[in-house]
Amino acid sequence: MAGRFGLSSTAPATMIVTNTPAQDLAVTNLAYCSASDLQNYAVPGTKLFLALKLATGDSINIMLKVRLRAISSGHIALNAIQRRHARVSTGDKISVARFIPPDDFNLALLRLDLEFVKKGSKSEQVDAVLLANQLRNRFINQIMTAGQRASFEFHGTNYIFTVNQAVVEGRDTSNSVERGMISKDTYFVFETSNGSGIKIVNQREAASSNIFRQKEFNLQALGIGGLSEEFADIFRRAFASRVFPPHVTSKLGIKHVKGMLLYGPPGTGKTLIARQIGKMLNGREPKYGDEKLTYLLKLTVADLFADAENDQRTHGDQSELHVIIFDEIDAICKARGSTRDGTGVHDSIVNQLLTKIDGVESLNNVLLIGMTNRKDLLDEALLRPGRLEVQVEISLPDENGRLQILQIHTNKMKENSFIAPDVNLKEIGKLTFFSPLLR
Numbered sequence: 001m002a003g004r005f006g007l008s009s010t011a012p013a014t015m016i017v018t019n020t021p022a023q024d025l026a027v028t029n030l031a032y033c034s035a036s037d038l039q040n041y042a043v044p045g046t047k048l049f050l051a052l053k054l055a056t057g058d059s060i061n062i063m064l065k066v067r068l069r070a071i072s073s074g075h076i077a078l079n080a081i082q083r084r085h086a087r088v089s090t091g092d093k094i095s096v097a098r099f100i101p102p103d104d105f106n107l108a109l110l111r112l113d114l115e116f117v118k119k120g121s122k123s124e125q126v127d128a129v130l131l132a133n134q135l136r137n138r139f140i141n142q143i144m145t146a147g148q149r150a151s152f153e154f155h156g157t158n159y160i161f162t163v164n165q166a167v168v169e170g171r172d173t174s175n176s177v178e179r180g181m182i183s184k185d186t187y188f189v190f191e192t193s194n195g196s197g198i199k200i201v202n203q204r205e206a207a208s209s210n211i212f213r214q215k216e217f218n219l220q221a222l223g224i225g226g227l228s229e230e231f232a233d234i235f236r237r238a239f240a241s242r243v244f245p246p247h248v249t250s251k252l253g254i255k256h257v258k259g260m261l262l263y264g265p266p267g268t269g270k271t272l273i274a275r276q277i278g279k280m281l282n283g284r285e286p287k288y289g290d291e292k293l294t295y296l297l298k299l300t301v302a303d304l305f306a307d308a309e310n311d312q313r314t315h316g317d318q319s320e321l322h323v324i325i326f327d328e329i330d331a332i333c334k335a336r337g338s339t340r341d342g343t344g345v346h347d348s349i350v351n352q353l354l355t356k357i358d359g360v361e362s363l364n365n366v367l368l369i370g371m372t373n374r375k376d377l378l379d380e381a382l383l384r385p386g387r388l389e390v391q392v393e394i395s396l397p398d399e400n401g402r403l404q405i406l407q408i409h410t411n412k413m414k415e416n417s418f419i420a421p422d423v424n425l426k427e428i429g430k431l432t433f434f435s436p437l438l439r
């Protein structure tokens with residue numbers, strides 16, 4: 001037990017809680033004690049002094065970085081937030097032990113929820129890049145636990161953060177307390193609750209491996225109407241992991257989504273979305289595979305992936321994203337054995353694709369986007385996790401979607417006065433529903 005939590009064999013001491021001796025020390029998130037007590041918390045081989053308040057009943061452990069201050073020995077000064085978190089009051093006796101951090105204790109990711117100390121109607125804009133730098137410097141080597149709160153000052157305003165998630169480098173945290181030490185590489189993600197009055201800006205910049213050309217997308221300006229929900233789904237599932245810089249992804253053990261399937265009835269904008277995704281990304285121009293492949297030699301699949309392979313070989317994790325788009329993927333990736341043309345070309349294309357995205361030397365820098373009206377015809381192996389695993393249905397547009405599509409396609413006419421002023425797109429949007437009875 002002791003080893004697991006990094007406790008040293010030094011016997012825990014009983015200390016009396018007092019208040020933080022000066023106002024400015026209340027926002028440091030440090031605990032303070034006398035010189036003689038401080039030595040009990042020295043971590044051998046480092047300049048750190050770390051303490052753990054041992055839990056009694058259902059109280060929460062808190063980890064303290066301790067600093068020297070003119071405080072009578074046997075006393076430990078905790079600020080109000082620390083006292084609330086540890087559920088202790090001034091004058092209480094608490095049991096405190098030295099804490100020696102285990103190996104691999106650095107935090108890879110810290111997700112913080114921000115609030116104002118003084119709740120009010122004011123609003124502030126917080127730059128995620130600047131704040132992350134400041135918190136990293138100010139709280140370096142401090143230990144953070146999920147649920148913990150700390151206050152800090154940023155550009156003249158006092159904030160409190162609550163740790164929503166604390167992920168230690170490369171460790172499976174599912175069974176243990178989410179806790180680790182802030183290092184110079186810790187990656188911060190900020191969140192706010194609705195109505196907090198705090199607006200986080202530059203978060204994508206902070207997060208980004210800059211995969212997207214623009215920070216915000218306007219789907220209508222890209223000529224895509226009525227598909228914002230589908231688009232949000234695609235973004236959340238296929239790109240969210242690529243937003244972290246490579247060193248964070250590898251520490252977290254995240255695997256990127258390498259394949260995505262857009263399926264649904266003909267003419268609903270699948271090709272349009274795939275092409276626009278390609279344009280929105282900062283990487284190379286997408287490559288297109290199509291039915292012609294079936295008539296060509298095996299080499300062609302290899303050709304499509306050749307640039308990505310070269311890039312991964314030379315740049316490793318830093319390689320940019322290569323998008324490969326297969327329109328009508330059902331034409332080339334039919335269930336193996338289902339085509340009786342005797343050539344085996346179809347089967348070999350499916351096998352080659354599987355090897356590229358999921359094989360021994362699989363690539364981490366590709367995103368394969370397949371489109372089909374006939375998902376049922378596809379080889380099942382292609383649809384398993386790790387392959388075309390994000391599957392988004394692009395269905396017929398609703399009334400609002402139809403209005404957006406009509407607006408997109410009449411925009412030019414309107415600009416050039418080719419559309420009569422009494423044309424009511426809203427009305428047309430209402431009328432242009434698809435009834436299966438009309439089929």
Ligand SMILES: Nc1ncnc2c1ncn2[C@@H]1O[C@H](COP(=O)(O)OP(=O)(O)OP(=O)(O)O)[C@@H](O)[C@H]1O
Pocket residue numbers: 223224225226227265266267268269270271272273371372373405408
């Ligand atoms: N949501 C949409 N917004 C704007 N235009 C659209 C939309 N859906 C379809 N269109 C228009 O219809 C054309 C055909 O759509 P697209 O080729 O993307 O459909 P698809 O789903 O790929 O069809 P198929 O399965 O037949 O290949 C597009 O080029 C575009 O002009």
